[in-house]
Amino acid sequence: MSAAVQTLDISPVGRVEGDLDVRVDIQDGVVVNAWTSAELFRGFEIILRDKDPQAGLVVTPRACGICGASHLTCAAWALDTAWKTTVPRNAILARNLGQIVESIQSLPRHHYGLFMIDYTNKNYSNSAYYEEAVKRWSPFTGTNYEIGVTISGRPVEIYALLGGQWPHSSYMVPGGVMCAPTLTDVTRAWSILEHFRRNWMEPIWLGCTLERYEEIRSYDDLMAWLDERPEHANSDLGLFWRMSLDIGLDKYGRGHDRYVSWGYLPHEDRYNKPTIESRNASLIMKSGVYNGTTDTHKLMDQSFTREDVGRAWYDEPGHLHPFERTTKAIQKNEVDHEGRYSWSVAVTHDQDGRLEAGPLSRQLIAGGRHGESWQHYDPLVLDIYKKLGGASVMLRHFARMHEGVKLYREAERILREFRLKDSWYEKPTEKDGRGWGRPRRFAGPCATGSRCRTARSRTIRSSRRRPGMSARARTMVPAARSRRP
Amino acid sequence: MANLLWLQGGACSGNTMSFLNAEEPSACDLVTDFGINVLWHPSLGMELGENLQKMMKALVSGEIPLDIFVFEGSVVNAPGGTGEWNRFAGRPMKDWVADLAKVSNFVVAIGDCATWGGIPATAPNPSDSVGLQFLKRAHGGALGAGYRSKAGLPVINVPGCPAHPDWITQIVVAVATGRAGDLSLDEFQRPKTFFTSFTQTGCTRNMHFAYKVSATEFGQRKGCLFYDLGCRGPMTHSPCNRILWNRQSSKTRAGMPCMGCTEPEFPFFDLAPGTVFKTQTVMGVPKDMPTGVDKTGYIKLTAAAKAASPAWAEEEIFVV
Ligand code: SF4
Ligand code: SF4
Numbered sequence: 014m015s016a017a018v019q020t021l022d023i024s025p026v027g028r029v030e031g032d033l034d035v036r037v038d039i040q041d042g043v044v045v046n047a048w049t050s051a052e053l054f055r056g057f058e059i060i061l062r063d064k065d066p067q068a069g070l071v072v073t074p075r076a077c078g079i080c081g082a083s084h085l086t087c088a089a090w091a092l093d094t095a096w097k098t099t100v101p102r103n104a105i106l107a108r109n110l111g112q113i114v115e116s117i118q119s120l121p122r123h124h125y126g127l128f129m130i131d132y133t134n135k136n137y138s139n140s141a142y143y144e145e146a147v148k149r150w151s152p153f154t155g156t157n158y159e160i161g162v163t164i165s166g167r168p169v170e171i172y173a174l175l176g177g178q179w180p181h182s183s184y185m186v187p188g189g190v191m192c193a194p195t196l197t198d199v200t201r202a203w204s205i206l207e208h209f210r211r212n213w214m215e216p217i218w219l220g221c222t223l224e225r226y227e228e229i230r231s232y233d234d235l236m237a238w239l240d241e242r243p244e245h246a247n248s249d250l251g252l253f254w255r256m257s258l259d260i261g262l263d264k265y266g267r268g269h270d271r272y273v274s275w276g277y278l279p280h281e282d283r284y285n286k287p288t289i290e291s292r293n294a295s296l297i298m299k300s301g302v303y304n305g306t307t308d309t310h311k312l313m314d315q316s317f318t319r320e321d322v323g324r325a326w327y328d329e330p331g332h333l334h335p336f337e338r339t340t341k342a343i344q345k346n347e348v349d350h351e352g353r354y355s356w357s358v359a360v361t362h363d364q365d366g367r368l369e370a371g372p373l374s375r376q377l378i379a380g381g382r383h384g385e386s387w388q389h390y391d392p393l394v395l396d397i398y399k400k401l402g403g404a405s406v407m408l409r410h411f412a413r414m415h416e417g418v419k420l421y422r423e424a425e426r427i428l429r430e431f432r433l434k435d436s437w438y439e440k441p442t443e444k445d446g447r448g449w450g451r452p453r454r455f456a457g458p459c460a461t462g463s464r465c466r467t468a469r470s471r472t473i474r475s476s477r478r479r480p481g482m483s484a485r486a487r488t489m490v491p492a493a494r495s496r497r498p
Numbered sequence: 499m500a501n502l503l504w505l506q507g508g509a510c511s512g513n514t515m516s517f518l519n520a521e522e523p524s525a526c527d528l529v530t531d532f533g534i535n536v537l538w539h540p541s542l543g544m545e546l547g548e549n550l551q552k553m554m555k556a557l558v559s560g561e562i563p564l565d566i567f568v569f570e571g572s573v574v575n576a577p578g579g580t581g582e583w584n585r586f587a588g589r590p591m592k593d594w595v596a597d598l599a600k601v602s603n604f605v606v607a608i609g610d611c612a613t614w615g616g617i618p619a620t621a622p623n624p625s626d627s628v629g630l631q632f633l634k635r636a637h638g639g640a641l642g643a644g645y646r647s648k649a650g651l652p653v654i655n656v657p658g659c660p661a662h663p664d665w666i667t668q669i670v671v672a673v674a675t676g677r678a679g680d681l682s683l684d685e686f687q688r689p690k691t692f693f694t695s696f697t698q699t700g701c702t703r704n705m706h707f708a709y710k711v712s713a714t715e716f717g718q719r720k721g722c723l724f725y726d727l728g729c730r731g732p733m734t735h736s737p738c739n740r741i742l743w744n745r746q747s748s749k750t751r752a753g754m755p756c757m758g759c760t761e762p763e764f765p766f767f768d769l770a771p772g773t774v775f776k777t778q779t780v781m782g783v784p785k786d787m788p789t790g791v792d793k794t795g796y797i798k799l800t801a802a803a804k805a806a807s808p809a810w811a812e813e814e815i816f817v818v
């Protein structure tokens with residue numbers, strides 16, 4: 014006979030901005046059911062209605078200050094597709110660079126500020142690694158916490174060179190970018206990247222050079238790397254991995270084995286005349302849907318997107334494509350766990366239902382052989398996923414951090430590819446139209462993994478979609494709730 | 499030791515992210531060097547659920563003294579004045595704000611949403627958002643025009659979308675270390691030390707402004723952004739070209755027009771069609787003049803500037 018179900022209401026769940034609540038049903042120490050309630054509505058879609066088309070460049074980045082560059086990119090590409098612009102190759106590179114440095118910034122910020130601090134919780138004091146974790150990762154005072162949080166401000170200095178400031182610049186505009194960097198900007202950007210690599214990525218996070226790390230292509234390679242030298246085992250990556258296994262974070266956060274990525278980073282020579290239809294084949298990081306049960310990859314297309322508003326506080330029919338949404342907020346937003354309980358809507362795939370998005374998904378899709386032959390391919394995370402028998406809190410965090418080295422290399426490549434004397438902007442003709450872009454939610458806690466202390470959850474992911482994102486700026490995130498099948 | 503609590507209402511976390519970019523002092527320095535005890539922060543705090551609710555109640559009852567209450571984001575009043583569209587720790591955030599403001603020594607509003615309502619309060623203001631003590635230029639806001647914290651000060655407004663990290667940390671350190679008396683606030687309760695000079699002060703395009711040479715399109719390596727692209731640098735109070743962003747640059751240096759984000763009207767013209775990144779003019783003359791300049795003076799100045807303009811001013815000046 015199984016134990017009774019105990020229900021726990023947690024308000025707030027921090028680390029995701031403070032206005033997220035969670036209800037969980039616990040049975041035999043395992044979360045069997047969970048509901049997440051996003052408790053803030055600002056109505057950005059409503060604010061944007063009847064405004065200047067370029068208002069999206071000002072408003073959508075403010076949907077989220079953690080991943081504002083993603084929203085800005087999305088708004089700019091959406092206008093580009095609507096106005097049928099031409100985007101100079103320099104501008105594509107400059108937009109990608111902005112998005113990349115925002116994500117690289119978010120790695121140490123998320124790792125130390127939001128994630129590793131849970132490893133210092135006294136619930137883990139039995140772990141052999143606990144003492145070291147407290148020393149390194151205690152909030153504000155931990156040795157690596159302080160280094161990591163402080164250095165996290167550096168990559169976005171590159172953003173400032175392009176857009177004047179981070180967060181909240183609107184330098185990406187239809188037809189290109191506002192800036193025209195000079196040689197001094199490029200040189201500075203380069204040296205900032207180097208500083209970040211030499212002072213954090215290599216000595217603290219990896220304990221080896223980027224080159225050595227890049228040789229890791231399989232789970233066996235990773236295990237061999239871990240044992241190869243004490244510097245590897247004692248790096249933040251090494252300690253994270255060993256302690257995660259020790260406290261069992263490879264066992265939690267399974268998810269349901271189906272993943273999506275829209276793809277990201279348009280190629281500078283292939284998306285100069287952007288259209289919604291030509292996007293998939295123009296991306297460096299390919300899109301896709303991965304089914305872990307059948308081990309199959311396919312491409313993702315925006316036309317499959319649906320928003321199920323049935324459990325959210327909107328008075329609209331369910332199962333709508335984002336283009337059809339009207340954002341009609343219900344006046345009385347009572348929490349009814351059998352009915353409506355959140356401002357977040359559940360984004361689904363028309364045929365495949367609920368899918369998980371985020372860093373793990375992106376890496377699982379990077380391991381597919383689908384897409385164009387020249388697109389990025391990386392087998393590592395998919396191999397670990399298979400060897401460890403699926404997803405976990407540990408693998409999600411690893412996947413996020415693993416992406417960092419690749420993004421770093423892409424940033425280096427962009428700095429080499431800029432042709433400083435060529436144009437950065439081609440003035441478009443404004444017209445009516447419908448466009449689509451995709452905020453690639455590189456950054457921040459929106460796509461964060463674990464709540465390991467409330468833990469034992471196979472299902473909770475703090476996958477909060479910000480209510481109030483532009484109608485043309487919707488993203489697909491895993492369902493923000495999980496209900497009995 | 500000064501106890502600091504940081505909460506977010508109708509916010510995007512942008513000010514928090516900006517705060518984490520701080521260098522002198524850094525976010526960690528506040529704790530380690532300046533004796534600030536961060537009781538809780540929405541992104542960085544350890545506690546959750548019941549534990550946090552307990553702490554919040556202890557703050558409201560005075561059991562735990564609250565020295566500095568930092569608020570980021572707008573105060574949401576929808577629907578119908580209940581504030582239920584933004585709940586936190588089991589009740590409307592606006593009720594927590596009202597209770598905490600009563601027991602705080604200092605209240606610091608960080609960013610436009612907390613100061614004037616910001617982007618959420620842009621027409622039609624669906625969430626019925628206000629700032630702590632203002633809605634745009636109107637005095638009042640969530641706490642009322644007469645509000646004073648326990649130390650006798652109104653809300654200290656640090657506007658900006660987001661606020662610059664230095665503006666945040668320097669004000670927090672000033673009040674935590676007993677220097678509140680050195681703060682002078684302007685009529686919008688902004689610290690004068692930051693918000694008396696203009697964005698234009700220190701802009702690298704100032705020579706182009708003087709000679710009326712315009713950047714007519716984005717992506718140009720010369721020209722002032724005032725004449726065609728809607729720059730608000732001459733009428734916006736901010737030190738953006740004096741205290742650079744991310745230690746590197748500013749919007750106008752990088753080629754982006756200042757949007758006037760430290761002023762209560764941001765976003766200007768409510769983002770109506772035709773107003774974004776385009777200078778609003780009447781018969782060729784900008785509608786909004788540089789602060790203190792009248793139309794006649796402006797026209798005279800323009801004629802003189804154009805006549806005096808040297809040839810180099812028309813050439814690319816930020817050369818590769
Ligand atoms: S670009 Fe803007 S801030 Fe700079 S000089 Fe021109 S008007 Fe002033
Ligand atoms: S330059 Fe203008 S818009 Fe940009 S941060 Fe400064 S005041 Fe705000």
